[in-house]
Amino acid sequence: MEKYFSNVETPKVSIAPMVDKTHRHFRYFSRILTKDALLYTEMITAQSIIHGDRDKILSFRKEEGPVALQIAASNPEDAYKAVKLSNDYGYSEINLNCGCPSDRVSGNLMGAALMSSKDLVYEILCAMKEATNKPITIKHRIGIDGTGVLDNTSNKIIMEGYNDLLDFLNTISKAKPDRYTIHARSAILKGLSPKDNREIPPLDYNMVYNLKKEFDYLNIEINGGFKTIESIKDALTKVDGVMIGRAAYEDCYLLANFYKLYNGNENIKPISRGDAIKAYIPYIIEELENGNSVHSLVSPLHSLFQGQKGSKKYKQLLSSSNVKKDSILDILNTILETMPEDILWN
Missing domain, CATH: 1.10.1200 (Non-ribosomal Peptide Synthetase Peptidyl Carrier Protein; Chain A)
Known part of the structure; x- marks a missing residue:
């Protein structure tokens, strides 16, 4: 594993990029509830940034910050262009999506499907790093399985366990990403909807915790199923940060209680x-x-x-x-x- 000590601080908690959820209105209201979380855009494809209305796609109010931009890309050329074009929009960091299981995304070799092409992920991360001085991070699954994605040599399904995750990380770590946000579920790319992929594949927190224990120099944030302050606090004893997803819109007042994650803030009264x-x-x-x-x-x-x-x-x-x-x-x-x-x- 490439040993790289990032000087980028991992927030104790962040709110996951979610399509049709983490738009700028959501982020503005979230920031009213909490100043303590890193917020994300929805996933935006590199092609949209290159060819679309960039001001409409990328602009946001300073009151929303800090905000991380998440992009989906299938090749280093598009990734480089998209990151370069986004440099002037005030994002605190830029994240590569290697976790989305939707057919539309994975069918274009983006999202979770990229985990089957570790060398390509490495090249994309390198291109993103070359295009900006901002931190470059990656969000991915613990694996992809049950998909029919086969290794051409062994004719076996790839990305099934811890050793496969290590193999993936061993390659992409050479690009020195500043943070690994790991969704503690495998992605099943064929036969399950994105909604089912958030619920059916079992969570395996221990795989992520073991990874942090074995490679303590990696900057690791865990994602998947966290819905309470208590569960977030427990996870923070094992990894650097926790990303929450659905809980942010299923019970949004949870955000007002993020101050409880910080020592010395017990007497703070959250916004009503x-x-x-x-x-x-x-x-x-x-x-x-x-x-x-x-x-x-x-x-x-x-x-x-x-x-x-x-x-x-x-x-x-x-x-x-x-x-x-x-x-x-x-x-x-x-x-x-x-x-x-x-x-x-x-």
């Missing part, structure tokens, strides 16, 4: 749900005036009262049938006036 809504209202007004969708603006709020009394009423008020451009401010003011005060303001 009511104050978070109040802080978000000016943003909604401005973005609506700019012609943005009211439903995409409201989507980050949906789980704010998850598991709390009044949750059912809250969800009804924010239902898609109720939310309209002309009514959203009245709805939010109704929420601030009628939701249980002990939940709203404490």
Whole structure:
């Protein structure tokens, strides 16, 4: 394994790049809830950056920062161009996606499918490093299996276990990525949907923990299934950082409690749900005036009262049938006036 001591700090917690979830409205509201997490863009293909409307695709407000850009690429040439073009947009680091299992992505030799081509991943990482002075990181699975992806020599399925993961990392480590974010599930590229790939392949935290124990100089962040502050705290005793995924939008107020991950912050009072809504209202007004969708603006709020009394009423008020451009401010003011005060303001 290439020995490389990165001087890039790994945040204790980050929020995973998620398609149709981690858009800029989500990030803006997330930053109201927490200053302690690294936020990510959605996965953006290199081709989109090269040929698309870059300002629309890459621009974000400084209030969202720090934000990491995640790209998907199938060759070093496109990766180099995309990173080079993104240099002026203020991202704190740039991440290569080697974990997405969707057919559309893997069919174009991007995402998790890249794990079957370790030399290509190495070349892509090298090209990204050449294109920027910003940290270059990688997000990948513990393996790909059950896929019919075969080694041409042995005619056996590749990437099945710890030794295969070591083999993959031994090659890509020569490119000296600044962080390895490892989703502790294998990806099954044929026969499972992306949703099923988040649930059916079993989590194997120990594979990631053993990797950190064996190669303590690697900068390792773990991803997969973390939904509580307690589970994040436990993982942080074994690895450098924890990335959360679905929990960030299924129970978004979890983000307000990230301060508990830092020693000495026990007496800090997190922002209340009511104050978070109040802080978000000016943003909604401005973005609506700019012609943005009211439903995409409201989507980050949906789980704010998850598991709390009044949750059912809250969800009804924010239902898609109720939310309209002309009514959203009245709805939010109704929420601030009628939701249980002990939940709203404490």
